[in-house]
Amino acid sequence: MQVPKHWRQIPQRYRMEATKCKKCQFISFPARLVCPECGSKEFDTINLSGNGKIDTYTIIRTAPEGFTDQAPYALGIVELDEGVKVMGQITDCEPDNLKIGDRVVSKFRRMNEEGKTGMIMYSYKFVPDVGI
């Protein structure tokens, strides 16, 4: 069980916590110690909206270990309204109907589990924005 590793990722996975550079306003997700734009080391913490559009995507048919019973599933890069890009699964949809540019929103979902007695990992996934 890799508890510390997954526990450490909770702010990012459960709350989409990102860092916004105090000097140049560049938003980094995941959080960073050094701003990749200006090199500053001072940040504010923000929670991302999770709303955005599909930048690119694929449908994973041959899945990696741990994901084989989820296949096929859509996985993409979403450009959030804040301008940050995030990789995540795109779910609650027919993968074949997805298009670049489709609007999506994020949801809190179960990602995986370490067997019947191990950890359950949660994270954001994206679903088509049906405007509700």
Next chain:
Amino acid sequence: MRDVAIIGTGMMKWGELWEKSLRDLAVEAALLCFEDAGTDRIDAMTVGSMSSGLFNGQEHLASLVPDYLGRPLTPSIRVESACASGGLAVRTAFVEVASGMADYVLAVGVEKMNDVSGDVATYALATAADQDNEAFHGVTFPGLYAMIARAHMEKYGTTRDQLAEVAVKNHRNGSLNPKAQFPMAITRDTVLNSQLIADPLRLFDCSPVTDGAAAVLLTTVEEAKKLNKQPLVVITGVGHATDTIALSQRKDLTKLEAVQAAAQRALQMAGKTIKDMNFAEVHDCFTIAEICAMEAMGVVEPGQGGPATIDGMTALDGAFPINPSGGLKSKGHPVGATGVAQICECVSQLRGTSDKRQIKNARAAITQNMGGSGGSSVSHVLEIR
């Protein structure tokens, strides 16, 4: 810095090599290299391997390889940069010689991938991606490149047929290479009808899982002349660059910035431009990778990789042959060995010993060896002197 020459190369036929262990492969490649060089003197060595730890449970190759080569006390550096481990091992050997640190340096690239199941191999390869932000979400390498492919198709109109042609061309070349894992020609239909792995990429868009090793022996041009090496193949330029490990952090998904910077740096060091090169060996881990690499290296304008491939520009008899060896697709891709094998092919072509796949008037070549989804890239410029 001293001028560096390649005086020997060695590689066995790649494939599913059940009888050969990790250390067997590394040693065999080194011995073939010594035979070709006409000398077995080494002052130091470098070992490129992406993940002997995950594929074989074996780290500390820096000790293992010189030990089993029978060279006690030899300084040895294990080099890792995912799929660019081999190219980086050559660069590291180059720096040892150029700096005066050592006179004869052997660079060995090796990967033994078939001792684990396909699932585990896929997992091991995925460690080249961002674990927390890409692999955690269930991505695979075909998946990452599929995302690049879709973005490239959206932005430039690159087609499925154009991607397929990369594989067809490389297999045509590989069918002429006795060392290739899959030395058979294929048709475009073979590619287009093969199983979907990660849309839009299919089985035949993907390089295979392979066991193999390759080795090159580097020394100073002065030493090479003493050994009367003819023709003399010199490494005139080396370039290296890194980019974000995760695709989501890239500014333009269709642009491999590390490939561009590494190639530019190598050419600049050689005092040459891409137009001065006669051919290239590039990192076609997936068909889209070759298209993006040739664009990044300036062989064609951005977006023109697909049309140029269909037009035959990069075929063996084209204006700028790419992957005369058959590339990763046909030759195979034992991850850490690939970058070294690219050098072996260039040396063979420049010496005029490539037999049925010989490029006419081959005098200058550039290699491009990439790690992960473009997170690192190494290029070498090789010329006849």
